[in-house]
Amino acid sequence: MSSYKDKKVITIGIVNELTGLSVRMIRYYEERGLIFPERSERGTRKYSFADIELLLEIANKREEGVQTYEIKQDMLNEKKNSNVRDKLRRGQFNAHFNMRK
Amino acid sequence: MSSYKDKKVITIGIVNELTGLSVRMIRYYEERGLIFPERSERGTRKYSFADIELLLEIANKREEGVQTYEIKQDMLNEKKNSNVRDKLRRGQFNAHFNMRK
DNA sequence: TTTTTATGTTAGAAAATCTGACAATAAAAT
DNA sequence: ATTTTATTGTCAGATTTTCTAACATAAAAA
Numbered sequence: 174m175s176s177y178k179d180k181k182v183i184t185i186g187i188v189n190e191l192t193g194l195s196v197r198m199i200r201y202y203e204e205r206g207l208i209f210p211e212r213s214e215r216g217t218r219k220y221s222f223a224d225i226e227l228l229l230e231i232a233n234k235r236e237e238g239v240q241t242y243e244i245k246q247d248m249l250n251e252k253k254n255s256n257v258r259d260k261l262r263r264g265q266f267n268a269h270f271n272m273r274k
Numbered sequence: 275m276s277s278y279k280d281k282k283v284i285t286i287g288i289v290n291e292l293t294g295l296s297v298r299m300i301r302y303y304e305e306r307g308l309i310f311p312e313r314s315e316r317g318t319r320k321y322s323f324a325d326i327e328l329l330l331e332i333a334n335k336r337e338e339g340v341q342t343y344e345i346k347q348d349m350l351n352e353k354k355n356s357n358v359r360d361k362l363r364r365g366q367f368n369a370h371f372n373m374r375k
Numbered sequence: 376t377t378t379t380t381a382t383g384t385t386a387g388a389a390a391a392t393c394t395g396a397c398a399a400t401a402a403a404a405t
Numbered sequence: 406a407t408t409t410t411a412t413t414g415t416c417a418g419a420t421t422t423t424c425t426a427a428c429a430t431a432a433a434a435a
Contacts, residue, residue, distance in 0.1 A: 376435100377434100378433100378434080378435070379432100379433080380434085381432085382429100382430085382432105384429080385426105385427085385429105386425105386426095387424100387426100388424080388425090389425100390421100390423070390424085391421075391422065392421070392422085394418095394419090394420100395416105395417095396415100396416085396417090397414105397416085398415085398416105399412100399414085400411100400412085400413090400414105401410100401411080401412080402409100402411075402412095403411085404407100404408080404409070404410085405406100405407085405409085
C-alpha cells in the first residue's frame, strides 16, 4: 500500500535540489493545481518522490512550451483514462455498456 | 541502484514524526555511530527511509534493554555475515578456503 | 492592445535545525 | 560502595529554512 514513493516527507528545499526547479516555481505549480503537497502542523510543505517525478515531467512539458493549464488538462485526461482501464480490468466495462440490454 | 529507500532526503523533524523518537535521541544514536545521515550544504541532517527503518529496529532493541554499544556490535556482525554470504554467492568461498591446496 | 502566464526578487515573520552545555537517573564497572 | 558511563531531557543562542504577500517584468495569449 503506502510505499516510500508516495509518502510525503520531503521539504521544498530538497525538492529544489532534486528537480532543479526554483522554490518559486514549485510553489507556483501548486498554485496552478498541478501538485498537492501535504502540510506539516505549522504549514511547511511536504512532498513525495512521486511528486518529484511529476515535477520533472512538468518541467519537460514546460520546456516544450506547454502551459500549466494544458498540462493540468492532460493530467486529468490521463487520470480519466486510467479509471477506464481500471474498470476494464475489473470487467465492469461490459456491465457498463450493456446495462440496458 | 539508488532506490527511494536509500536516498537521504528526510529532515530530522519528519524522522521524529515517523519513528516517535525524540530529536535528541536521533542525534544521540548518530553520535554513537549507529546511523549516518548526510548533511546539506549548511549542515542540516538528511535521512533515508532505510535510516528510519534502522531507527525503528534500534528503538526496539533499546526497549529490550540493549545498549547502543551492543546494538552497534550486532550491526557490524550482521554486516560481516552478509559480506560472507556475498562471497559465498560469488563462489569465492572455496577459493578462499582452498587457496593453498 | 489588454490580459494572463511564468518567473525572479525582496521583505519580514515564523518554523526548523544546529551545537554545546548542564542536569538527572539508571546502569555498569571498579 | 564509589566512580564512571549511558541515556535521555531541556535550554539558550545562532543559523537555516520556509512561509506569505507583494511588486516587477518579459513573453505569450486573447
